[in-house]
Amino acid sequence: MKRNDHISSIAELSESEGVFTTAQAARMGIPRDALHDGARAGRLERVARGAYRLVGSGSEPTDELAAIWKLTAPAELTHERAHAGAWDGIAVGGATAASLLGIGDFYLSPYHIYAPRRINSRNKDASFAVRKIARDEVSFESGLPVTVPERTIFDLVADDEDRSLVADALRDACSGRRPFDLDKLEALLASRYGRRKGERTLASLLADAGMAGRGPQA
Numbered sequence: 001m002k003r004n005d006h007i008s009s010i011a012e013l014s015e016s017e018g019v020f021t022t023a024q025a026a027r028m029g030i031p032r033d034a035l036h037d038g039a040r041a042g043r044l045e046r047v048a049r050g051a052y053r054l055v056g057s058g059s060e061p062t063d064e065l066a067a068i069w070k071l072t073a074p075a076e077l078t079h080e081r082a083h084a085g086a087w088d089g090i091a092v093g094g095a096t097a098a099s100l101l102g103i104g105d106f107y108l109s110p111y112h113i114y115a116p117r118r119i120n121s122r123n124k125d126a127s128f129a130v131r132k133i134a135r136d137e138v139s140f141e142s143g144l145p146v147t148v149p150e151r152t153i154f155d156l157v158a159d160d161e162d163r164s165l166v167a168d169a170l171r172d173a174c175s176g177r178r179p180f181d182l183d184k185l186e187a188l189l190a191s192r193y194g195r196r197k198g199e200r201t202l203a204s205l206l207a208d209a210g211m212a213g214r215g216p217q218a
Contacts, residue, residue, distance in 0.1 A: 006034040010044070014054035016077070018143060019066040022050050023074035048123065050074060062100070062142055065092065065111050068126050069144055072119060078143050087135040089116040093147040094155045100146050103176070104156075104169025114147075114155070131155070149173040150181050154188040157201060167208035174211065 009028045013020045022032055035052055038044035044052045045059075051067035053059065060066075072090050073081060080086055091097075094112035098104045113119075114131040121128060137151040147155060153173060156166045174180045182202070189198035206212055 006030050007038075007043075010034070010038060010054065014057050016079075017070075018057070018060070019047050019051055019053045019063050019070065021067075021070050021074040022052075024070075024077060025052075027075060027077075060142065061108060062144060064123075064125070065096070065108070066142075066144060068111060068121065068123055069113065072113075072115065078140075082140050082145070084135050089133050090114070090119075091133040091138045091145040091147055093131070093133065093152060094159050095161060097147045097152040098156060098169050100141055100144070101149060101152060101173070103149060103152070103172040104165055106161075106165065106169070112155075112159070129159075131158075149176070149178065150184045151188065153185055153205075154192075157189065157205075158192060163205070164208060167205050170205050171209035171211065174209075 009030050010025070013025060013028055013030070017024060022035060025035060026032075035044060039046055039052065043055055045055050047053050047063050048067040048071065050071055053063060069090065069092065070078070073088060081088060091114055092100065092112065093114045095106040096108055096112040098106040099108045109125045110127045111123075111125055113126060113128050114133050115128060116130070116132050118130055119128040133147060133151070138145040138147055140146070150173075153166065153170050156169060157163075174182075186198055186202050189201050192198070193201060203212075
């Protein structure tokens with residue numbers, strides 16, 4: 001493939017993926033040398049080892065997070081991983097999900113990512129935990145699988161985040177445009193802590209959120 005073809009292919013990949021990996025590029029016939037040359041020429045920026053973005057395409061605060069997630073299955077494209085039948089269970093959750101969802105007062109990083117198996121990362125800002133996330137517990141936000149609010153609140157509790165901050169996130173989630181399913185949250189808490197402790201935990205969160213007496217509802 002000629003140099004000009006590499007440039008057009010990189011632009012095409014960038015348009016569909018934003019941040020893209022060397023393995024994704026290889027699927028389009030773009031060799032590593034073309035990516036290295038593009039970076040040296042200032043056309044590409046290396047976001048992480050094995051991940052790039054096109055300079056001038058507009059950077060996002062989530063670029064590094066996107067690179068980390070994509071590198072967990074580097075050859076697959078985002079639309080392939082988003083397909084329900086191909087769901088691999090690797091999702092952005094906890095405090096990072098809360099930040100992306102705009103609930104509570106949490107920071108985007110360190111990046112909290114959950115997976116059904118142990119994943120090791122060289123990135124000091126990436127925190128991977130083994131936890132099972134179902135496909136219906138995530139929505140794709142800005143090309144990333146982010147846990148839905150009910151699952152996010154549960155994971156904040158499971159991650160031992162400050163309960164007052166979790167309560168604030170719960171209040172924000174319940175007052176958002178999307179209906180919040182308290183029954184679902186209670187079921188998640190019960191699955192981890194048992195029915196009685198799950199009920200007590202939810203009641204405590206509701207009280208701290210100024211929502212005491214608001215029982216589980218869809």
